[in-house]
Amino acid sequence: MKPFEIHRITRAQQLDAYCELLGQKFFGHTVLGNAALLGVSGLMLPGAFQKEKFRIIFKESMTSIQTVNIEAPAKVKRQRLLSTFMWLGIAALMVWAFFGTEISLAKLLQGVGESWKLLFGTSDKPNSGFIPPNFSRFPEYLEQILLTVKMAMWGTALAIVPAIGLSILGAKNTSPHPVVYFITRRVLDLLRAVPEFVLALVFVVAVGLGPFPGILALAVYTTGILAKLFSEGIETVDAGQIEAVRAAGGNAFQAFTHGVFPQVLPHVASMTLYRFESNVRAAQVLGLVGAGGIGFFLNEALRGFDFPAAGAIISLIIVSVFFVDFLSSKIRERLT
Amino acid sequence: MIRLEQVSHQYANGTLALQNLNLEFGGQHFTALIGPSGAGKSTLMRVLNGLVRPSNGKVWLENTEITKASDAVVRLERRKIGMVFQQFNLIRRLTALENVLIGRLGFMGTLRSSFKAYSRADRELAMRMLERVGMADQAWQRADTLSGGQQQRVGIARALAQQPKLILADEPISALDPKSSEQVMELLLEIQQQDSIAVLVNLHHLDAVRDYAKRVVGLRAGQVVFDGRADQLDDDAARALYYGENDTAETASDALNLERPVVSMPISVPGSSAVITNQFTINSYTHDPAGLSNSRSKKEWK
Structure with missing residues (x-):
């Protein structure tokens, strides 16, 4: 008979733990480091923390405590890191693709009226647009x-x-x-x-x-x-x-x-x-x-x-x- | 009928599947091929019907040596060997009858077969074979509408349609429930006795081995470690086959690949105050001496 305990960890706690781990490893406890981490963690949220995790603690007796190891193996961590870089890469690509394409919401709003004229004609020249259509043939x-x-x-x-x-x-x-x-x-x-x-x-x-x-x-x-x-x-x-x-x-x-x-x-x-x-x-x-x-x-x-x-x-x-x-x-x- | 001489086979990835096998399957025996997963049983079956060409050694099918023969010759020789598969391998979208007629493909021209112009004799033969396995009523049903046991019986009818001298059955009952398993094994035994042909069955169920087989060949790591009458296969022999010579509970559980909790220090998680307690037991590993049981001891929730 081995009694045991499960700690249910919420996503917030997971994120907390993750940030703490990353922060200590790479950034130290600096303001800038934490801000950078917040951004990275936000990106990782959808992929890395989809499933709720459990921490199971086995108790052999009242004095000794055994736990199952729930830390992800190095391979999984590497994959998570890779997927983060992948998403960052895609974001960078989209930014790159923005330049030269002349995307401009203002221009669209200014000119949309002209398209309207082409579609429906103008008041001085009725029946000159696509609508109403002419089905005579x-x-x-x-x-x-x-x-x-x-x-x-x-x-x-x-x-x-x-x-x-x-x-x-x-x-x-x-x-x-x-x-x-x-x-x-x-x-x-x-x-x-x-x-x-x-x-x-x-x-x-x-x-x-x-x-x-x-x-x-x-x-x-x-x-x-x-x-x-x-x-x-x-x-x-x-x-x-x-x-x-x-x-x-x-x-x-x-x-x-x-x-x-x-x-x-x-x-x-x-x-x-x-x-x-x-x-x-x-x-x-x-x-x-x-x-x-x-x-x-x-x-x-x-x-x-x-x-x-x-x-x-x-x-x-x-x-x-x-x-x-x-x-x-x-x-x-x-x-x- | 079929003889292996010093046959070894190494796959392209380096796995040595068979090592220096000298075996003969012939006459009219019901032989069971047993051994742990990865011992080379399936490879051996595919060497026997020429689907896999061994890297070394000779395979004699009656009077033809097939390891060096041309593809065309091997294909013609292969018609003498019917094969029954673990996953049945019926063409799922064809009817049961059309599936049985697959067994006649090797006997007809390519052009005729592309138009499914099976001869009247072939169609009659196929229907008779379906009758024999008790599946005549389902002849016009699509294979994917049949149950597992029914599909396997159609698979046997397909092998019979070749009018083979040897039937190879690769774990024919592994995917079936106990009742269907019994039906399939009875059917194979009946065929072996009535048609006086050889049947070689690759099995994991030692009960079935003892009930049906006359001869037992045990493979371990690509080598023959047991070859004898089925009644000679006692618990010690079976244990040696599946767990190795120096069997202890430790190696046995290693062989069964039982999971044990990894012991480590707890990682502190800030703010994790919610604690759910529960009762948890790990049964003592029930050790089945004959390796018969599929039911590994599992962690049990109470």
Whole structure:
């Protein structure tokens, strides 16, 4: 029988103890040291003291007292210190990023009225802003919106097969060799690094204006993204299921088709739908460089200062994006 | 049926998993492979079916030496060995029947298998195997809807679908409750006797070893320290296997990795006046001589 006591330590006490420890070690009991500590401790509060701690004191008899050691090991302390530096580093980065970006609240408040005029027109020139929109060419816009969705469908579909192939090479657990893995990953980075409208320009030169170069641009860019997402899915599969196929005498290809693929199928379908949503939005931007669809019309309206028409187009785009996102997320919910 | 000659295996990280093993598993025996965790039991199983190529030595599967053979040859030989896993390793999103058909993959072409164009004979065989393990009613259910015991029986049906000459079972009952464990062990014994094949089971439950196995092979630190009939495995032999030759309570508790409170001086915390008292006991370490019990003695709150 060993009676024991638990001291429940509040956060304030923990902080107190911690400050005392740090203070004695590094700063001594100076005013400046304590002020610096207060700042550091404040930063550390969320990470370091999330859990309530207990101090348990065992009593072997009335005269001797045993305690469990609750002081964090050196490794944990090092990690805490590192995480403090990390947060300080992030804060410093944000400060650095502030300069040169001309962030100014005053400027925003001064100029916000001008934006209002652009959106709603002025009293001397009514119906010259985006709102109220002008829907007189509605059937034409609807046709172009549908064309944009068609572009997104084919731009996504054409990416699936190459993306699956590349994802096998670019997943750590299925890649035939680390060198292949590395090269594949860099190729995927490259595919994603080139902006879609630049790709579209390249294909416009090859096949002329219209939706087709837009589809090609989407397909290339989407291949890069989907392959990366798929390979991340492949890296999380249960290795035991693959081993079971191998142990039954399956070859490497069968290990993929019967061991890996059934496991990643929901992920693949979900990511493909998600990219389709994004591609509907991307396809609209592509119109700006002459690659067909509603974006082409939007660009035309903006250039001709026909803001009410642009307002109509934008409101239709918003509705179509709502619709596609809603539909696709409903389907994704059902994938298991 | 399968013979190991001077087999040693060292993993890339330097761990010496197997040392100079000379073993033969064959005929129609029910053999249990026992030993403490990390003794090399799982590695040995994977050497036997060629999933791991040992760094040294030879493995003869019937008349084929598989350590130097090409991947294709090893793959074809591997079809003769069915494997049953601790975590069942069913393809969770496929039906029980499709999982059993995985056992036929090695017998069909890659192209056919990609379209899941299993032959009628294969599908009949798979269904018969499900019937045999008592899972025919669940054939069209997805594997992840089955209980652990049911999944393991489907796993056994998958191994049977290979029509193997040897079944390797890697801790087949470690994740199961007592009733399912018994069902699975009975099933393995029945298969071994009816089909006259060899079954090698890697086990931690010494009760089950004594109930089912004919031969027992004990591994410790990658070496064979016991190889005999199951009735020769008495408490002393088991203790020697799990705790080493010079067994004392001290090394036993070390082996069980029991935690003891670290003794240190209290750290003073300013203002910590709140004190909660409670009663606390540490049981004397209950020492199970056969190492049967999983229930380590725990600190007990009253």
